[in-house]
Amino acid sequence: MRTARVMAGWAMAVAPLGAAVACGAATAGDHAVTVTVTTTIPPSVTTAPVGAAAPVAVQTVGVGETATGADYELTVQQYIAPVEPPNPAVPPAVGHMYARIDVELTNVSASDRDATYLRLEFRDAAGTVYPRSSDSDHLPSGWVPPDAPQRFTLLVEVPSLVQGLEIALRPDVVSDVVASVRLT
Numbered sequence: 581m582r583t584a585r586v587m588a589g590w591a592m593a594v595a596p597l598g599a600a601v602a603c604g605a606a607t608a609g610d611h612a613v614t615v616t617v618t619t620t621i622p623p624s625v626t627t628a629p630v631g632a633a634a635p636v637a638v639q640t641v642g643v644g645e646t647a648t649g650a651d652y653e654l655t656v657q658q659y660i661a662p663v664e665p666p667n668p669a670v671p672p673a674v675g676h677m678y679a680r681i682d683v684e685l686t687n688v689s690a691s692d693r694d695a696t697y698l699r700l701e702f703r704d705a706a707g708t709v710y711p712r713s714s715d716s717d718h719l720p721s722g723w724v725p726p727d728a729p730q731r732f733t734l735l736v737e738v739p740s741l742v743q744g745l746e747i748a749l750r751p752d753v754v755s756d757v758v759a760s761v762r763l764t
Contacts, residue, residue, distance in 0.1 A: 640746065640760045649758025650751035651689035654700075656761040657731075658682040662740070666715035672737050678713070681734045681747060681763065685720060692723040697752040702736045702763075705744025712736050 641647045646655045662677035672678055683700070687693045698719055702710040717732035724730060738745060748760040 638748075638757050638760055640762060642762050645761070647749070647759035647761055648688070649749060650755065651687060651693060652698075652749060652751065652759070653684075653686040653688050654747075654749045654759050654761060655684045655686075656681055656747060656763065657684055659763045661738075661764075663735075666713060666735055675740055676737050677740045679736050679738055679745075679763070681736070682731070683734060683747070684729050684731050685724075685749075686729045687724045687726050689726055692725050694722070695720045695724045696722060699750035699753070700734070701748050701750065701757075702738065703746060703748060704738070704742050710736050710738050 639647045639649060643656045643659050646653050648654075659679065659681050661679035663680045665671050665678050685698075685700075687695075698721070700712075700719060702712065704710070713735035716734040716736075719732065720730040734747075742764060744762070745764040746760045746762050748757040750757055
């Protein structure tokens, strides 16, 4: 429920087509009117903030295939799970396992790219994000030359029965995911 306080005697509510709208009058004092607007939007209607960009389709591929987005190519060469923990003295949590992901990332633009804020995140079908292990290789950072594949291995601890695990590419801290690879 949203309440608006307006000056003068005009109040207007705008709702998506097919929405039910209920308005209630209120007391007038000093030319101010309080109007309460309640809307019910049918499930088939989706809303977005005014001026928001339409969702961008994200290319998702399987292991061994290449996903492209934001002038990068992301290829998972190999996904192995479970693997031995990087430190045998620190096993995974009960019901969890470590997975190893061999990744290749290539800048396919015509010039060097600043990869300082490049992010690769692991998430499952429910949207849970899993941090990569500190024993993983470092992601490329600084200026990455074009057409020079960067190879690295990542480790992540995930639930043993994880469903829909994927690695998603974010080219910087403000961009949405631009490409992903399904791991399970």
